[in-house]
Amino acid sequence: MAGNTIRSSRTSVVSLAGEQPLLPASRSRSPFSRAQGGQLSAGRSIDGEVGMSEEDGLIHHHLVDSVEPPLHGRVVDLGCGRGPTLAAFARRFPIVHLTGVDRSTASVEAARELLADHAGGSDVLVTDLREPVPLPDSCADAVVSYNVLECLPDAPAFLAEIWRLLKPGGRAVVAHVDFDSIMVAGVDRDLDRRICHAFTDDQQQWMDHADGRIGRKLPGLVQASPLISERVATWVTSSTELVGQAARRIENIRQALTLTASRRKGLVDVDEVEAWHAAVQEAAAGARFFFAETAVVVTAKRLA
Ligand SMILES: C[S@@+](CC[C@H](N)C(=O)[O-])C[C@H]1O[C@@H](n2cnc3c(N)ncnc32)[C@H](O)[C@@H]1O
Numbered sequence: 110m111a112g113n114t115i116r117s118s119r120t121s122v123v124s125l126a127g128e129q130p131l132l133p134a135s136r137s138r139s140p141f142s143r144a145q146g147g148q149l150s151a152g153r154s155i156d157g158e159v160g161m162s163e164e165d166g167l168i169h170h171h172l173v174d175s176v177e178p179p180l181h182g183r184v185v186d187l188g189c190g191r192g193p194t195l196a197a198f199a200r201r202f203p204i205v206h207l208t209g210v211d212r213s214t215a216s217v218e219a220a221r222e223l224l225a226d227h228a229g230g231s232d233v234l235v236t237d238l239r240e241p242v243p244l245p246d247s248c249a250d251a252v253v254s255y256n257v258l259e260c261l262p263d264a265p266a267f268l269a270e271i272w273r274l275l276k277p278g279g280r281a282v283v284a285h286v287d288f289d290s291i292m293v294a295g296v297d298r299d300l301d302r303r304i305c306h307a308f309t310d311d312q313q314q315w316m317d318h319a320d321g322r323i324g325r326k327l328p329g330l331v332q333a334s335p336l337i338s339e340r341v342a343t344w345v346t347s348s349t350e351l352v353g354q355a356a357r358r359i360e361n362i363r364q365a366l367t368l369t370a371s372r373r374k375g376l377v378d379v380d381e382v383e384a385w386h387a388a389v390q391e392a393a394a395g396a397r398f399f400f401a402e403t404a405v406v407v408t409a410k411r412l413a
Pocket residue numbers: 152153157160161162163164187188189190191192193194210211212213216236237238239254255256257260261316317
């Protein structure tokens with residue numbers, strides 16, 4: 110599959126994507142059930158009561174590869190969920206100190222448990238990212254944030270906060286799926302467009318704000334922030350089978366839009382969601398299925 114390319118006059122341009130290896134089919138296919146490794150699979154569909162985390166494991170490792178904290182450095186994950194990115198850091202950098210921040214108490218507790226044995230030490234704080242983070246200026250060698258920004262009403266303030274937390278010379282990696290990039294083959298065109306656009310514009314109850322097209326805006330937002338943008342890349346997850354991240358996202362879309370429709374909100378009704386879901390299953394059974402979604406990954410640094 111051809112990679113994506115984002116062009117920018119001020120940052121180097123990288124296209125990382127391509128067909129990603131599939132995650133094991135045995136992983137949870139429901140965003141509400143427990144997956145292997147004790148993580149909840151989710152995406153955008155679960156509220157803060159049970160916590161949530163993106164289960165596309167490969168991207169967490171890619172985020173880790175994007176910043177190189179010093180051996181004894183400190184990494185801060187803003188909107189860490191249940192801690193999958195911090196866990197990936199723990200595996201690669203066993204003595205780096207890890208700090209997670211999230212508003213969801215359930216997620217924070219899960220992340221604490223996940224990182225309990227990390228040799229470098231960890232702390233995970235319950236904090237609302239719409240407010241200043243209760244950490245000192247210049248405390249972090251690296252700051253990471255994945256799939257959080259769309260929920261925050263003031264993206265420039267959030268990026269300025271990342272700058273404040275970073276030490277001079279420190280690196281940030283901010284990444285987000287652009288939900289309007291979701292591609293599903295094997296389904297009626299008009300219904301598919303309606304469902305995918307409804308999902309992009311869906312604001313679930315746990316979200317203060319929703320901008321499903323934030324991925325494509327990230328490069329510009331970082332350019333306009335005090336951070337120095339270094340690299341813009343895309344990370345494409347694709348699959349010809351209804352397994353792994355493809356299965357999780359399809360269920361995520363179904364759950365989210367069903368909940369929204371049951372509140373008599375949103376752009377589609379429950380019958381349309383069910384018709385779409387049945388068509389996806391049929392396409393997968395008939396080998397006509399294809400799924401892809403693109404995350405935009407921006408690496409930036411604080412100069413001074
Ligand atoms: C889709 S999840 C992503 C979690 C994690 N980064 C991952 O990769 O699994 C979005 C996270 O943002 C958190 N979040 C949303 N709005 C927030 C806010 N205002 N303050 C703090 N956390 C927030 C949610 O609790 C959730 O854990």
